[in-house]
Amino acid sequence: MNKDTVPKSWFEKKYIKNDGSSGYLRLTKEASNRIHHQVAVDAISQFAPNCDFDSVIDIGCACGDFTHIVSSKFKINRAVGMDFVESGMEIGKARYPNIEFILASLPKIPSRDSSFDLVLAMEVLYYLSKQDLEETVNEIKRVAAPGGLVVVSVALGDDTNQLNRKEILSLFNSGFRLCGIVDQYAKIQASFNKNMGRLIRVAKKYKIPLASSVGLFLRDNMIIAQFNYKLSRLLFGSAAVTKQVFIFEKTD
Ligand SMILES: C[S@@+](CC[C@H](N)C(=O)[O-])C[C@H]1O[C@@H](n2cnc3c(N)ncnc32)[C@H](O)[C@@H]1O
Numbered sequence: 001m002n003k004d005t006v007p008k009s010w011f012e013k014k015y016i017k018n019d020g021s022s023g024y025l026r027l028t029k030e031a032s033n034r035i036h037h038q039v040a041v042d043a044i045s046q047f048a049p050n051c052d053f054d055s056v057i058d059i060g061c062a063c064g065d066f067t068h069i070v071s072s073k074f075k076i077n078r079a080v081g082m083d084f085v086e087s088g089m090e091i092g093k094a095r096y097p098n099i100e101f102i103l104a105s106l107p108k109i110p111s112r113d114s115s116f117d118l119v120l121a122m123e124v125l126y127y128l129s130k131q132d133l134e135e136t137v138n139e140i141k142r143v144a145a146p147g148g149l150v151v152v153s154v155a156l157g158d159d160t161n162q163l164n165r166k167e168i169l170s171l172f173n174s175g176f177r178l179c180g181i182v183d184q185y186a187k188i189q190a191s192f193n194k195n196m197g198r199l200i201r202v203a204k205k206y207k208i209p210l211a212s213s214v215g216l217f218l219r220d221n222m223i224i225a226q227f228n229y230k231l232s233r234l235l236f237g238s239a240a241v242t243k244q245v246f247i248f249e250k251t252d
Contacts, residue, residue, distance in 0.1 A: 006127040060124025064092030107135035117148035176248040
């Protein structure tokens, strides 16, 4: 867990390039991001009893890409993205006119009690100090409607600052029911196996030299290898990082 909350200036430095343009544009193109968004959307479909929501808030939304994916995939009347870095949200405002963007800093969520039946906290909680984290979870509890869903995604790895499964479960142990956990590397491994099988069949059918098609596939999906937990441990030692998605239901 972080000793101090990572300040806004750190994100601005990380995401604003030397020429002044926003590095959030890079973030939106990253294959790893696209994969974890897909894994989380699948997890919501799997655990949401009916996939219609009245309102969603995405805390730490960056450019609102995931807010947009969720509000396009499910029936949602009101979609709100919240972040403390303006440059990312400026991109979002231009791209996604249907999303309401709010500039605010966690742990506060400037919204009414019980106002959202879907709360998204994707790759944001581990930037907070213990105290801010606990306050943020209380805020999530306050703004989530009873019976609403909370989706939390955190990186799982050997990096000590990242939250582990036990810490997340303990943070959400009162007022929430755990619906399920999806490990990203497991999902990606399964999809990798499936796609490899398909690729081999296609290559045989069209007499494409297998090596080149496998090579192309791997090149275009380098990220898959990177996210394969066991493989990356083997190749990079302790550098393996993947993500896990938790789905909670707000119970009262
Ligand atoms: C790694 S990005 C994740 C973006 C997005 N949720 C996703 O999964 O694609 C973390 C985001 O959280 C935002 N963030 C970090 N700490 C925050 C805080 N204390 N208050 C509001 N936003 C914060 C950052 O500005 C950044 O946009």
